[in-house]
Amino acid sequence: MPKSTFRCAKVAARTSAPQRTRLRAAALAAVVLSLLLTACGGGAAGNGDDGKKVVLTTFTVLADVARNVAGDKLTVESITKAGAEIHGYEPTPGDIRKASKADLILDNGLNLEAWFAQFVEGLDVPHAVVSEGVEPMNISEDAYQGKPNPHAWMSPLNVQVYVDNMVKAFSELDPDNAEAFKANGDAYKAELQAVQDQMTTRLAGVPEAQRALVTCEGAFSYLARDAGLKELYIWAVNAEQQATPQQITRAIEYVKANNVPAVFCESTVSDAPMQQVVGATGAKFGGTLYVDSLSEADGPVPTYLDLIRHDADVITKALTGAGS
Incomplete structure (x- = not known):
């Protein structure tokens, strides 16, 4: 079976439990199905207008960190805009279309972007969780008791781990610029440590x-x-x-x-x-x-x-x- 046909079948068959309400999940699933079935007919190239590979992050904080690591070698965009509330964000058809054309998607993980997980699994795009390796603190109260607190980036020490994960992901995406990503990451980690100390x-x-x-x-x-x-x-x-x-x-x-x-x-x-x-x-x-x-x-x-x-x-x- 051709790869594109397999992707279409996978998306059509996949179901997921509602993350916030049944109505929202059903509406999002319909949007995802429509856009990805369309993409199966022939999607656009992942490279940006400047020929650079495109890295898409789930929110603006990750985008800024990623730009420091990528330097001028990659194009980094955020799916959410400045001022957006990340936990309950509702993706638009444009968001999903943008994600389908990216070369790499970065998310925080630790259950932060439940809304994003509903459709990222159906995309034929590499995906990296930047909090991997961080020792999470658990939430001690309310309905979320025992679950990891997702706001690990509020420690610059943790963000140094994020940077290492980004360097690895970017180097796999664009091996020719691996040395530049490593140098950028080391320089930015020094800034993170300075801000932590301050x-x-x-x-x-x-x-x-x-x-x-x-x-x-x-x-x-x-x-x-x-x-x-x-x-x-x-x-x-x-x-x-x-x-x-x-x-x-x-x-x-x-x-x-x-x-x-x-x-x-x-x-x-x-x-x-x-x-x-x-x-x-x-x-x-x-x-x-x-x-x-x-x-x-x-x-x-x-x-x-x-x-x-x-x-x-x-x-x-x-x-x-x-x-x-």
Whole structure:
């Protein structure tokens, strides 16, 4: 059987359990089937307009890291845009078409992109999980208890592992430029270590009594671990339903009991639940932190290194009162 015919049969036969709701999964499956059956009739070449091979990442943070490793040898794109909420993202037909034309797809893994797994398996495109080899921290509460916390990139130490995985994947994709990928990766890992050291030094200045990081999502476990901060969050992982009365009450009680001076929320979700905590406790809203997405180029965190610097600065100033 010709390869293209096999791919069509595979896609048509494959079924998957709904990741979020039955309606969403059914709609996505229909889109995937339509696009991939069309692709079986003759797809476009994977190379970009400039002749370089195309690497597609699931979100903007990975794209920035990948560009540092790829240099000018590959074209790197993100399937999601700046400001997108990664957990509940719903792929469009254009996203799937773009993925079918890529030469390599990178995703974070650790159950972050359940939405992407629904169609990536049906694509005849190499795929690499960049968190492979990272020691995950498990979520300790809510419906996700015992599952790995997917936000491993919030530790620059972990991102050094991401870089090694990217170097390997890029070298397999484009062997002629393997030495360049290795050199780029080594240089970027040095920058990651410098930012890690800056972050931990900066947060070490927070007095022991104020070393509590209270956020909307439990996305800062790796950062809190590295910086020696206690962590509490309203919900574990961004989902369709979040911020129950019980979760908000728990956060209020924690902030009161520990005299937490400031609380935070992430850029991709509403801070309304955390503002309820602020109103009930007198704690200050310390500011917006970035996790799942970079900002636009003219925003506060256009790169991953900027994201870590920004978050460390906002947390330190709010918990010490330096930003008042």
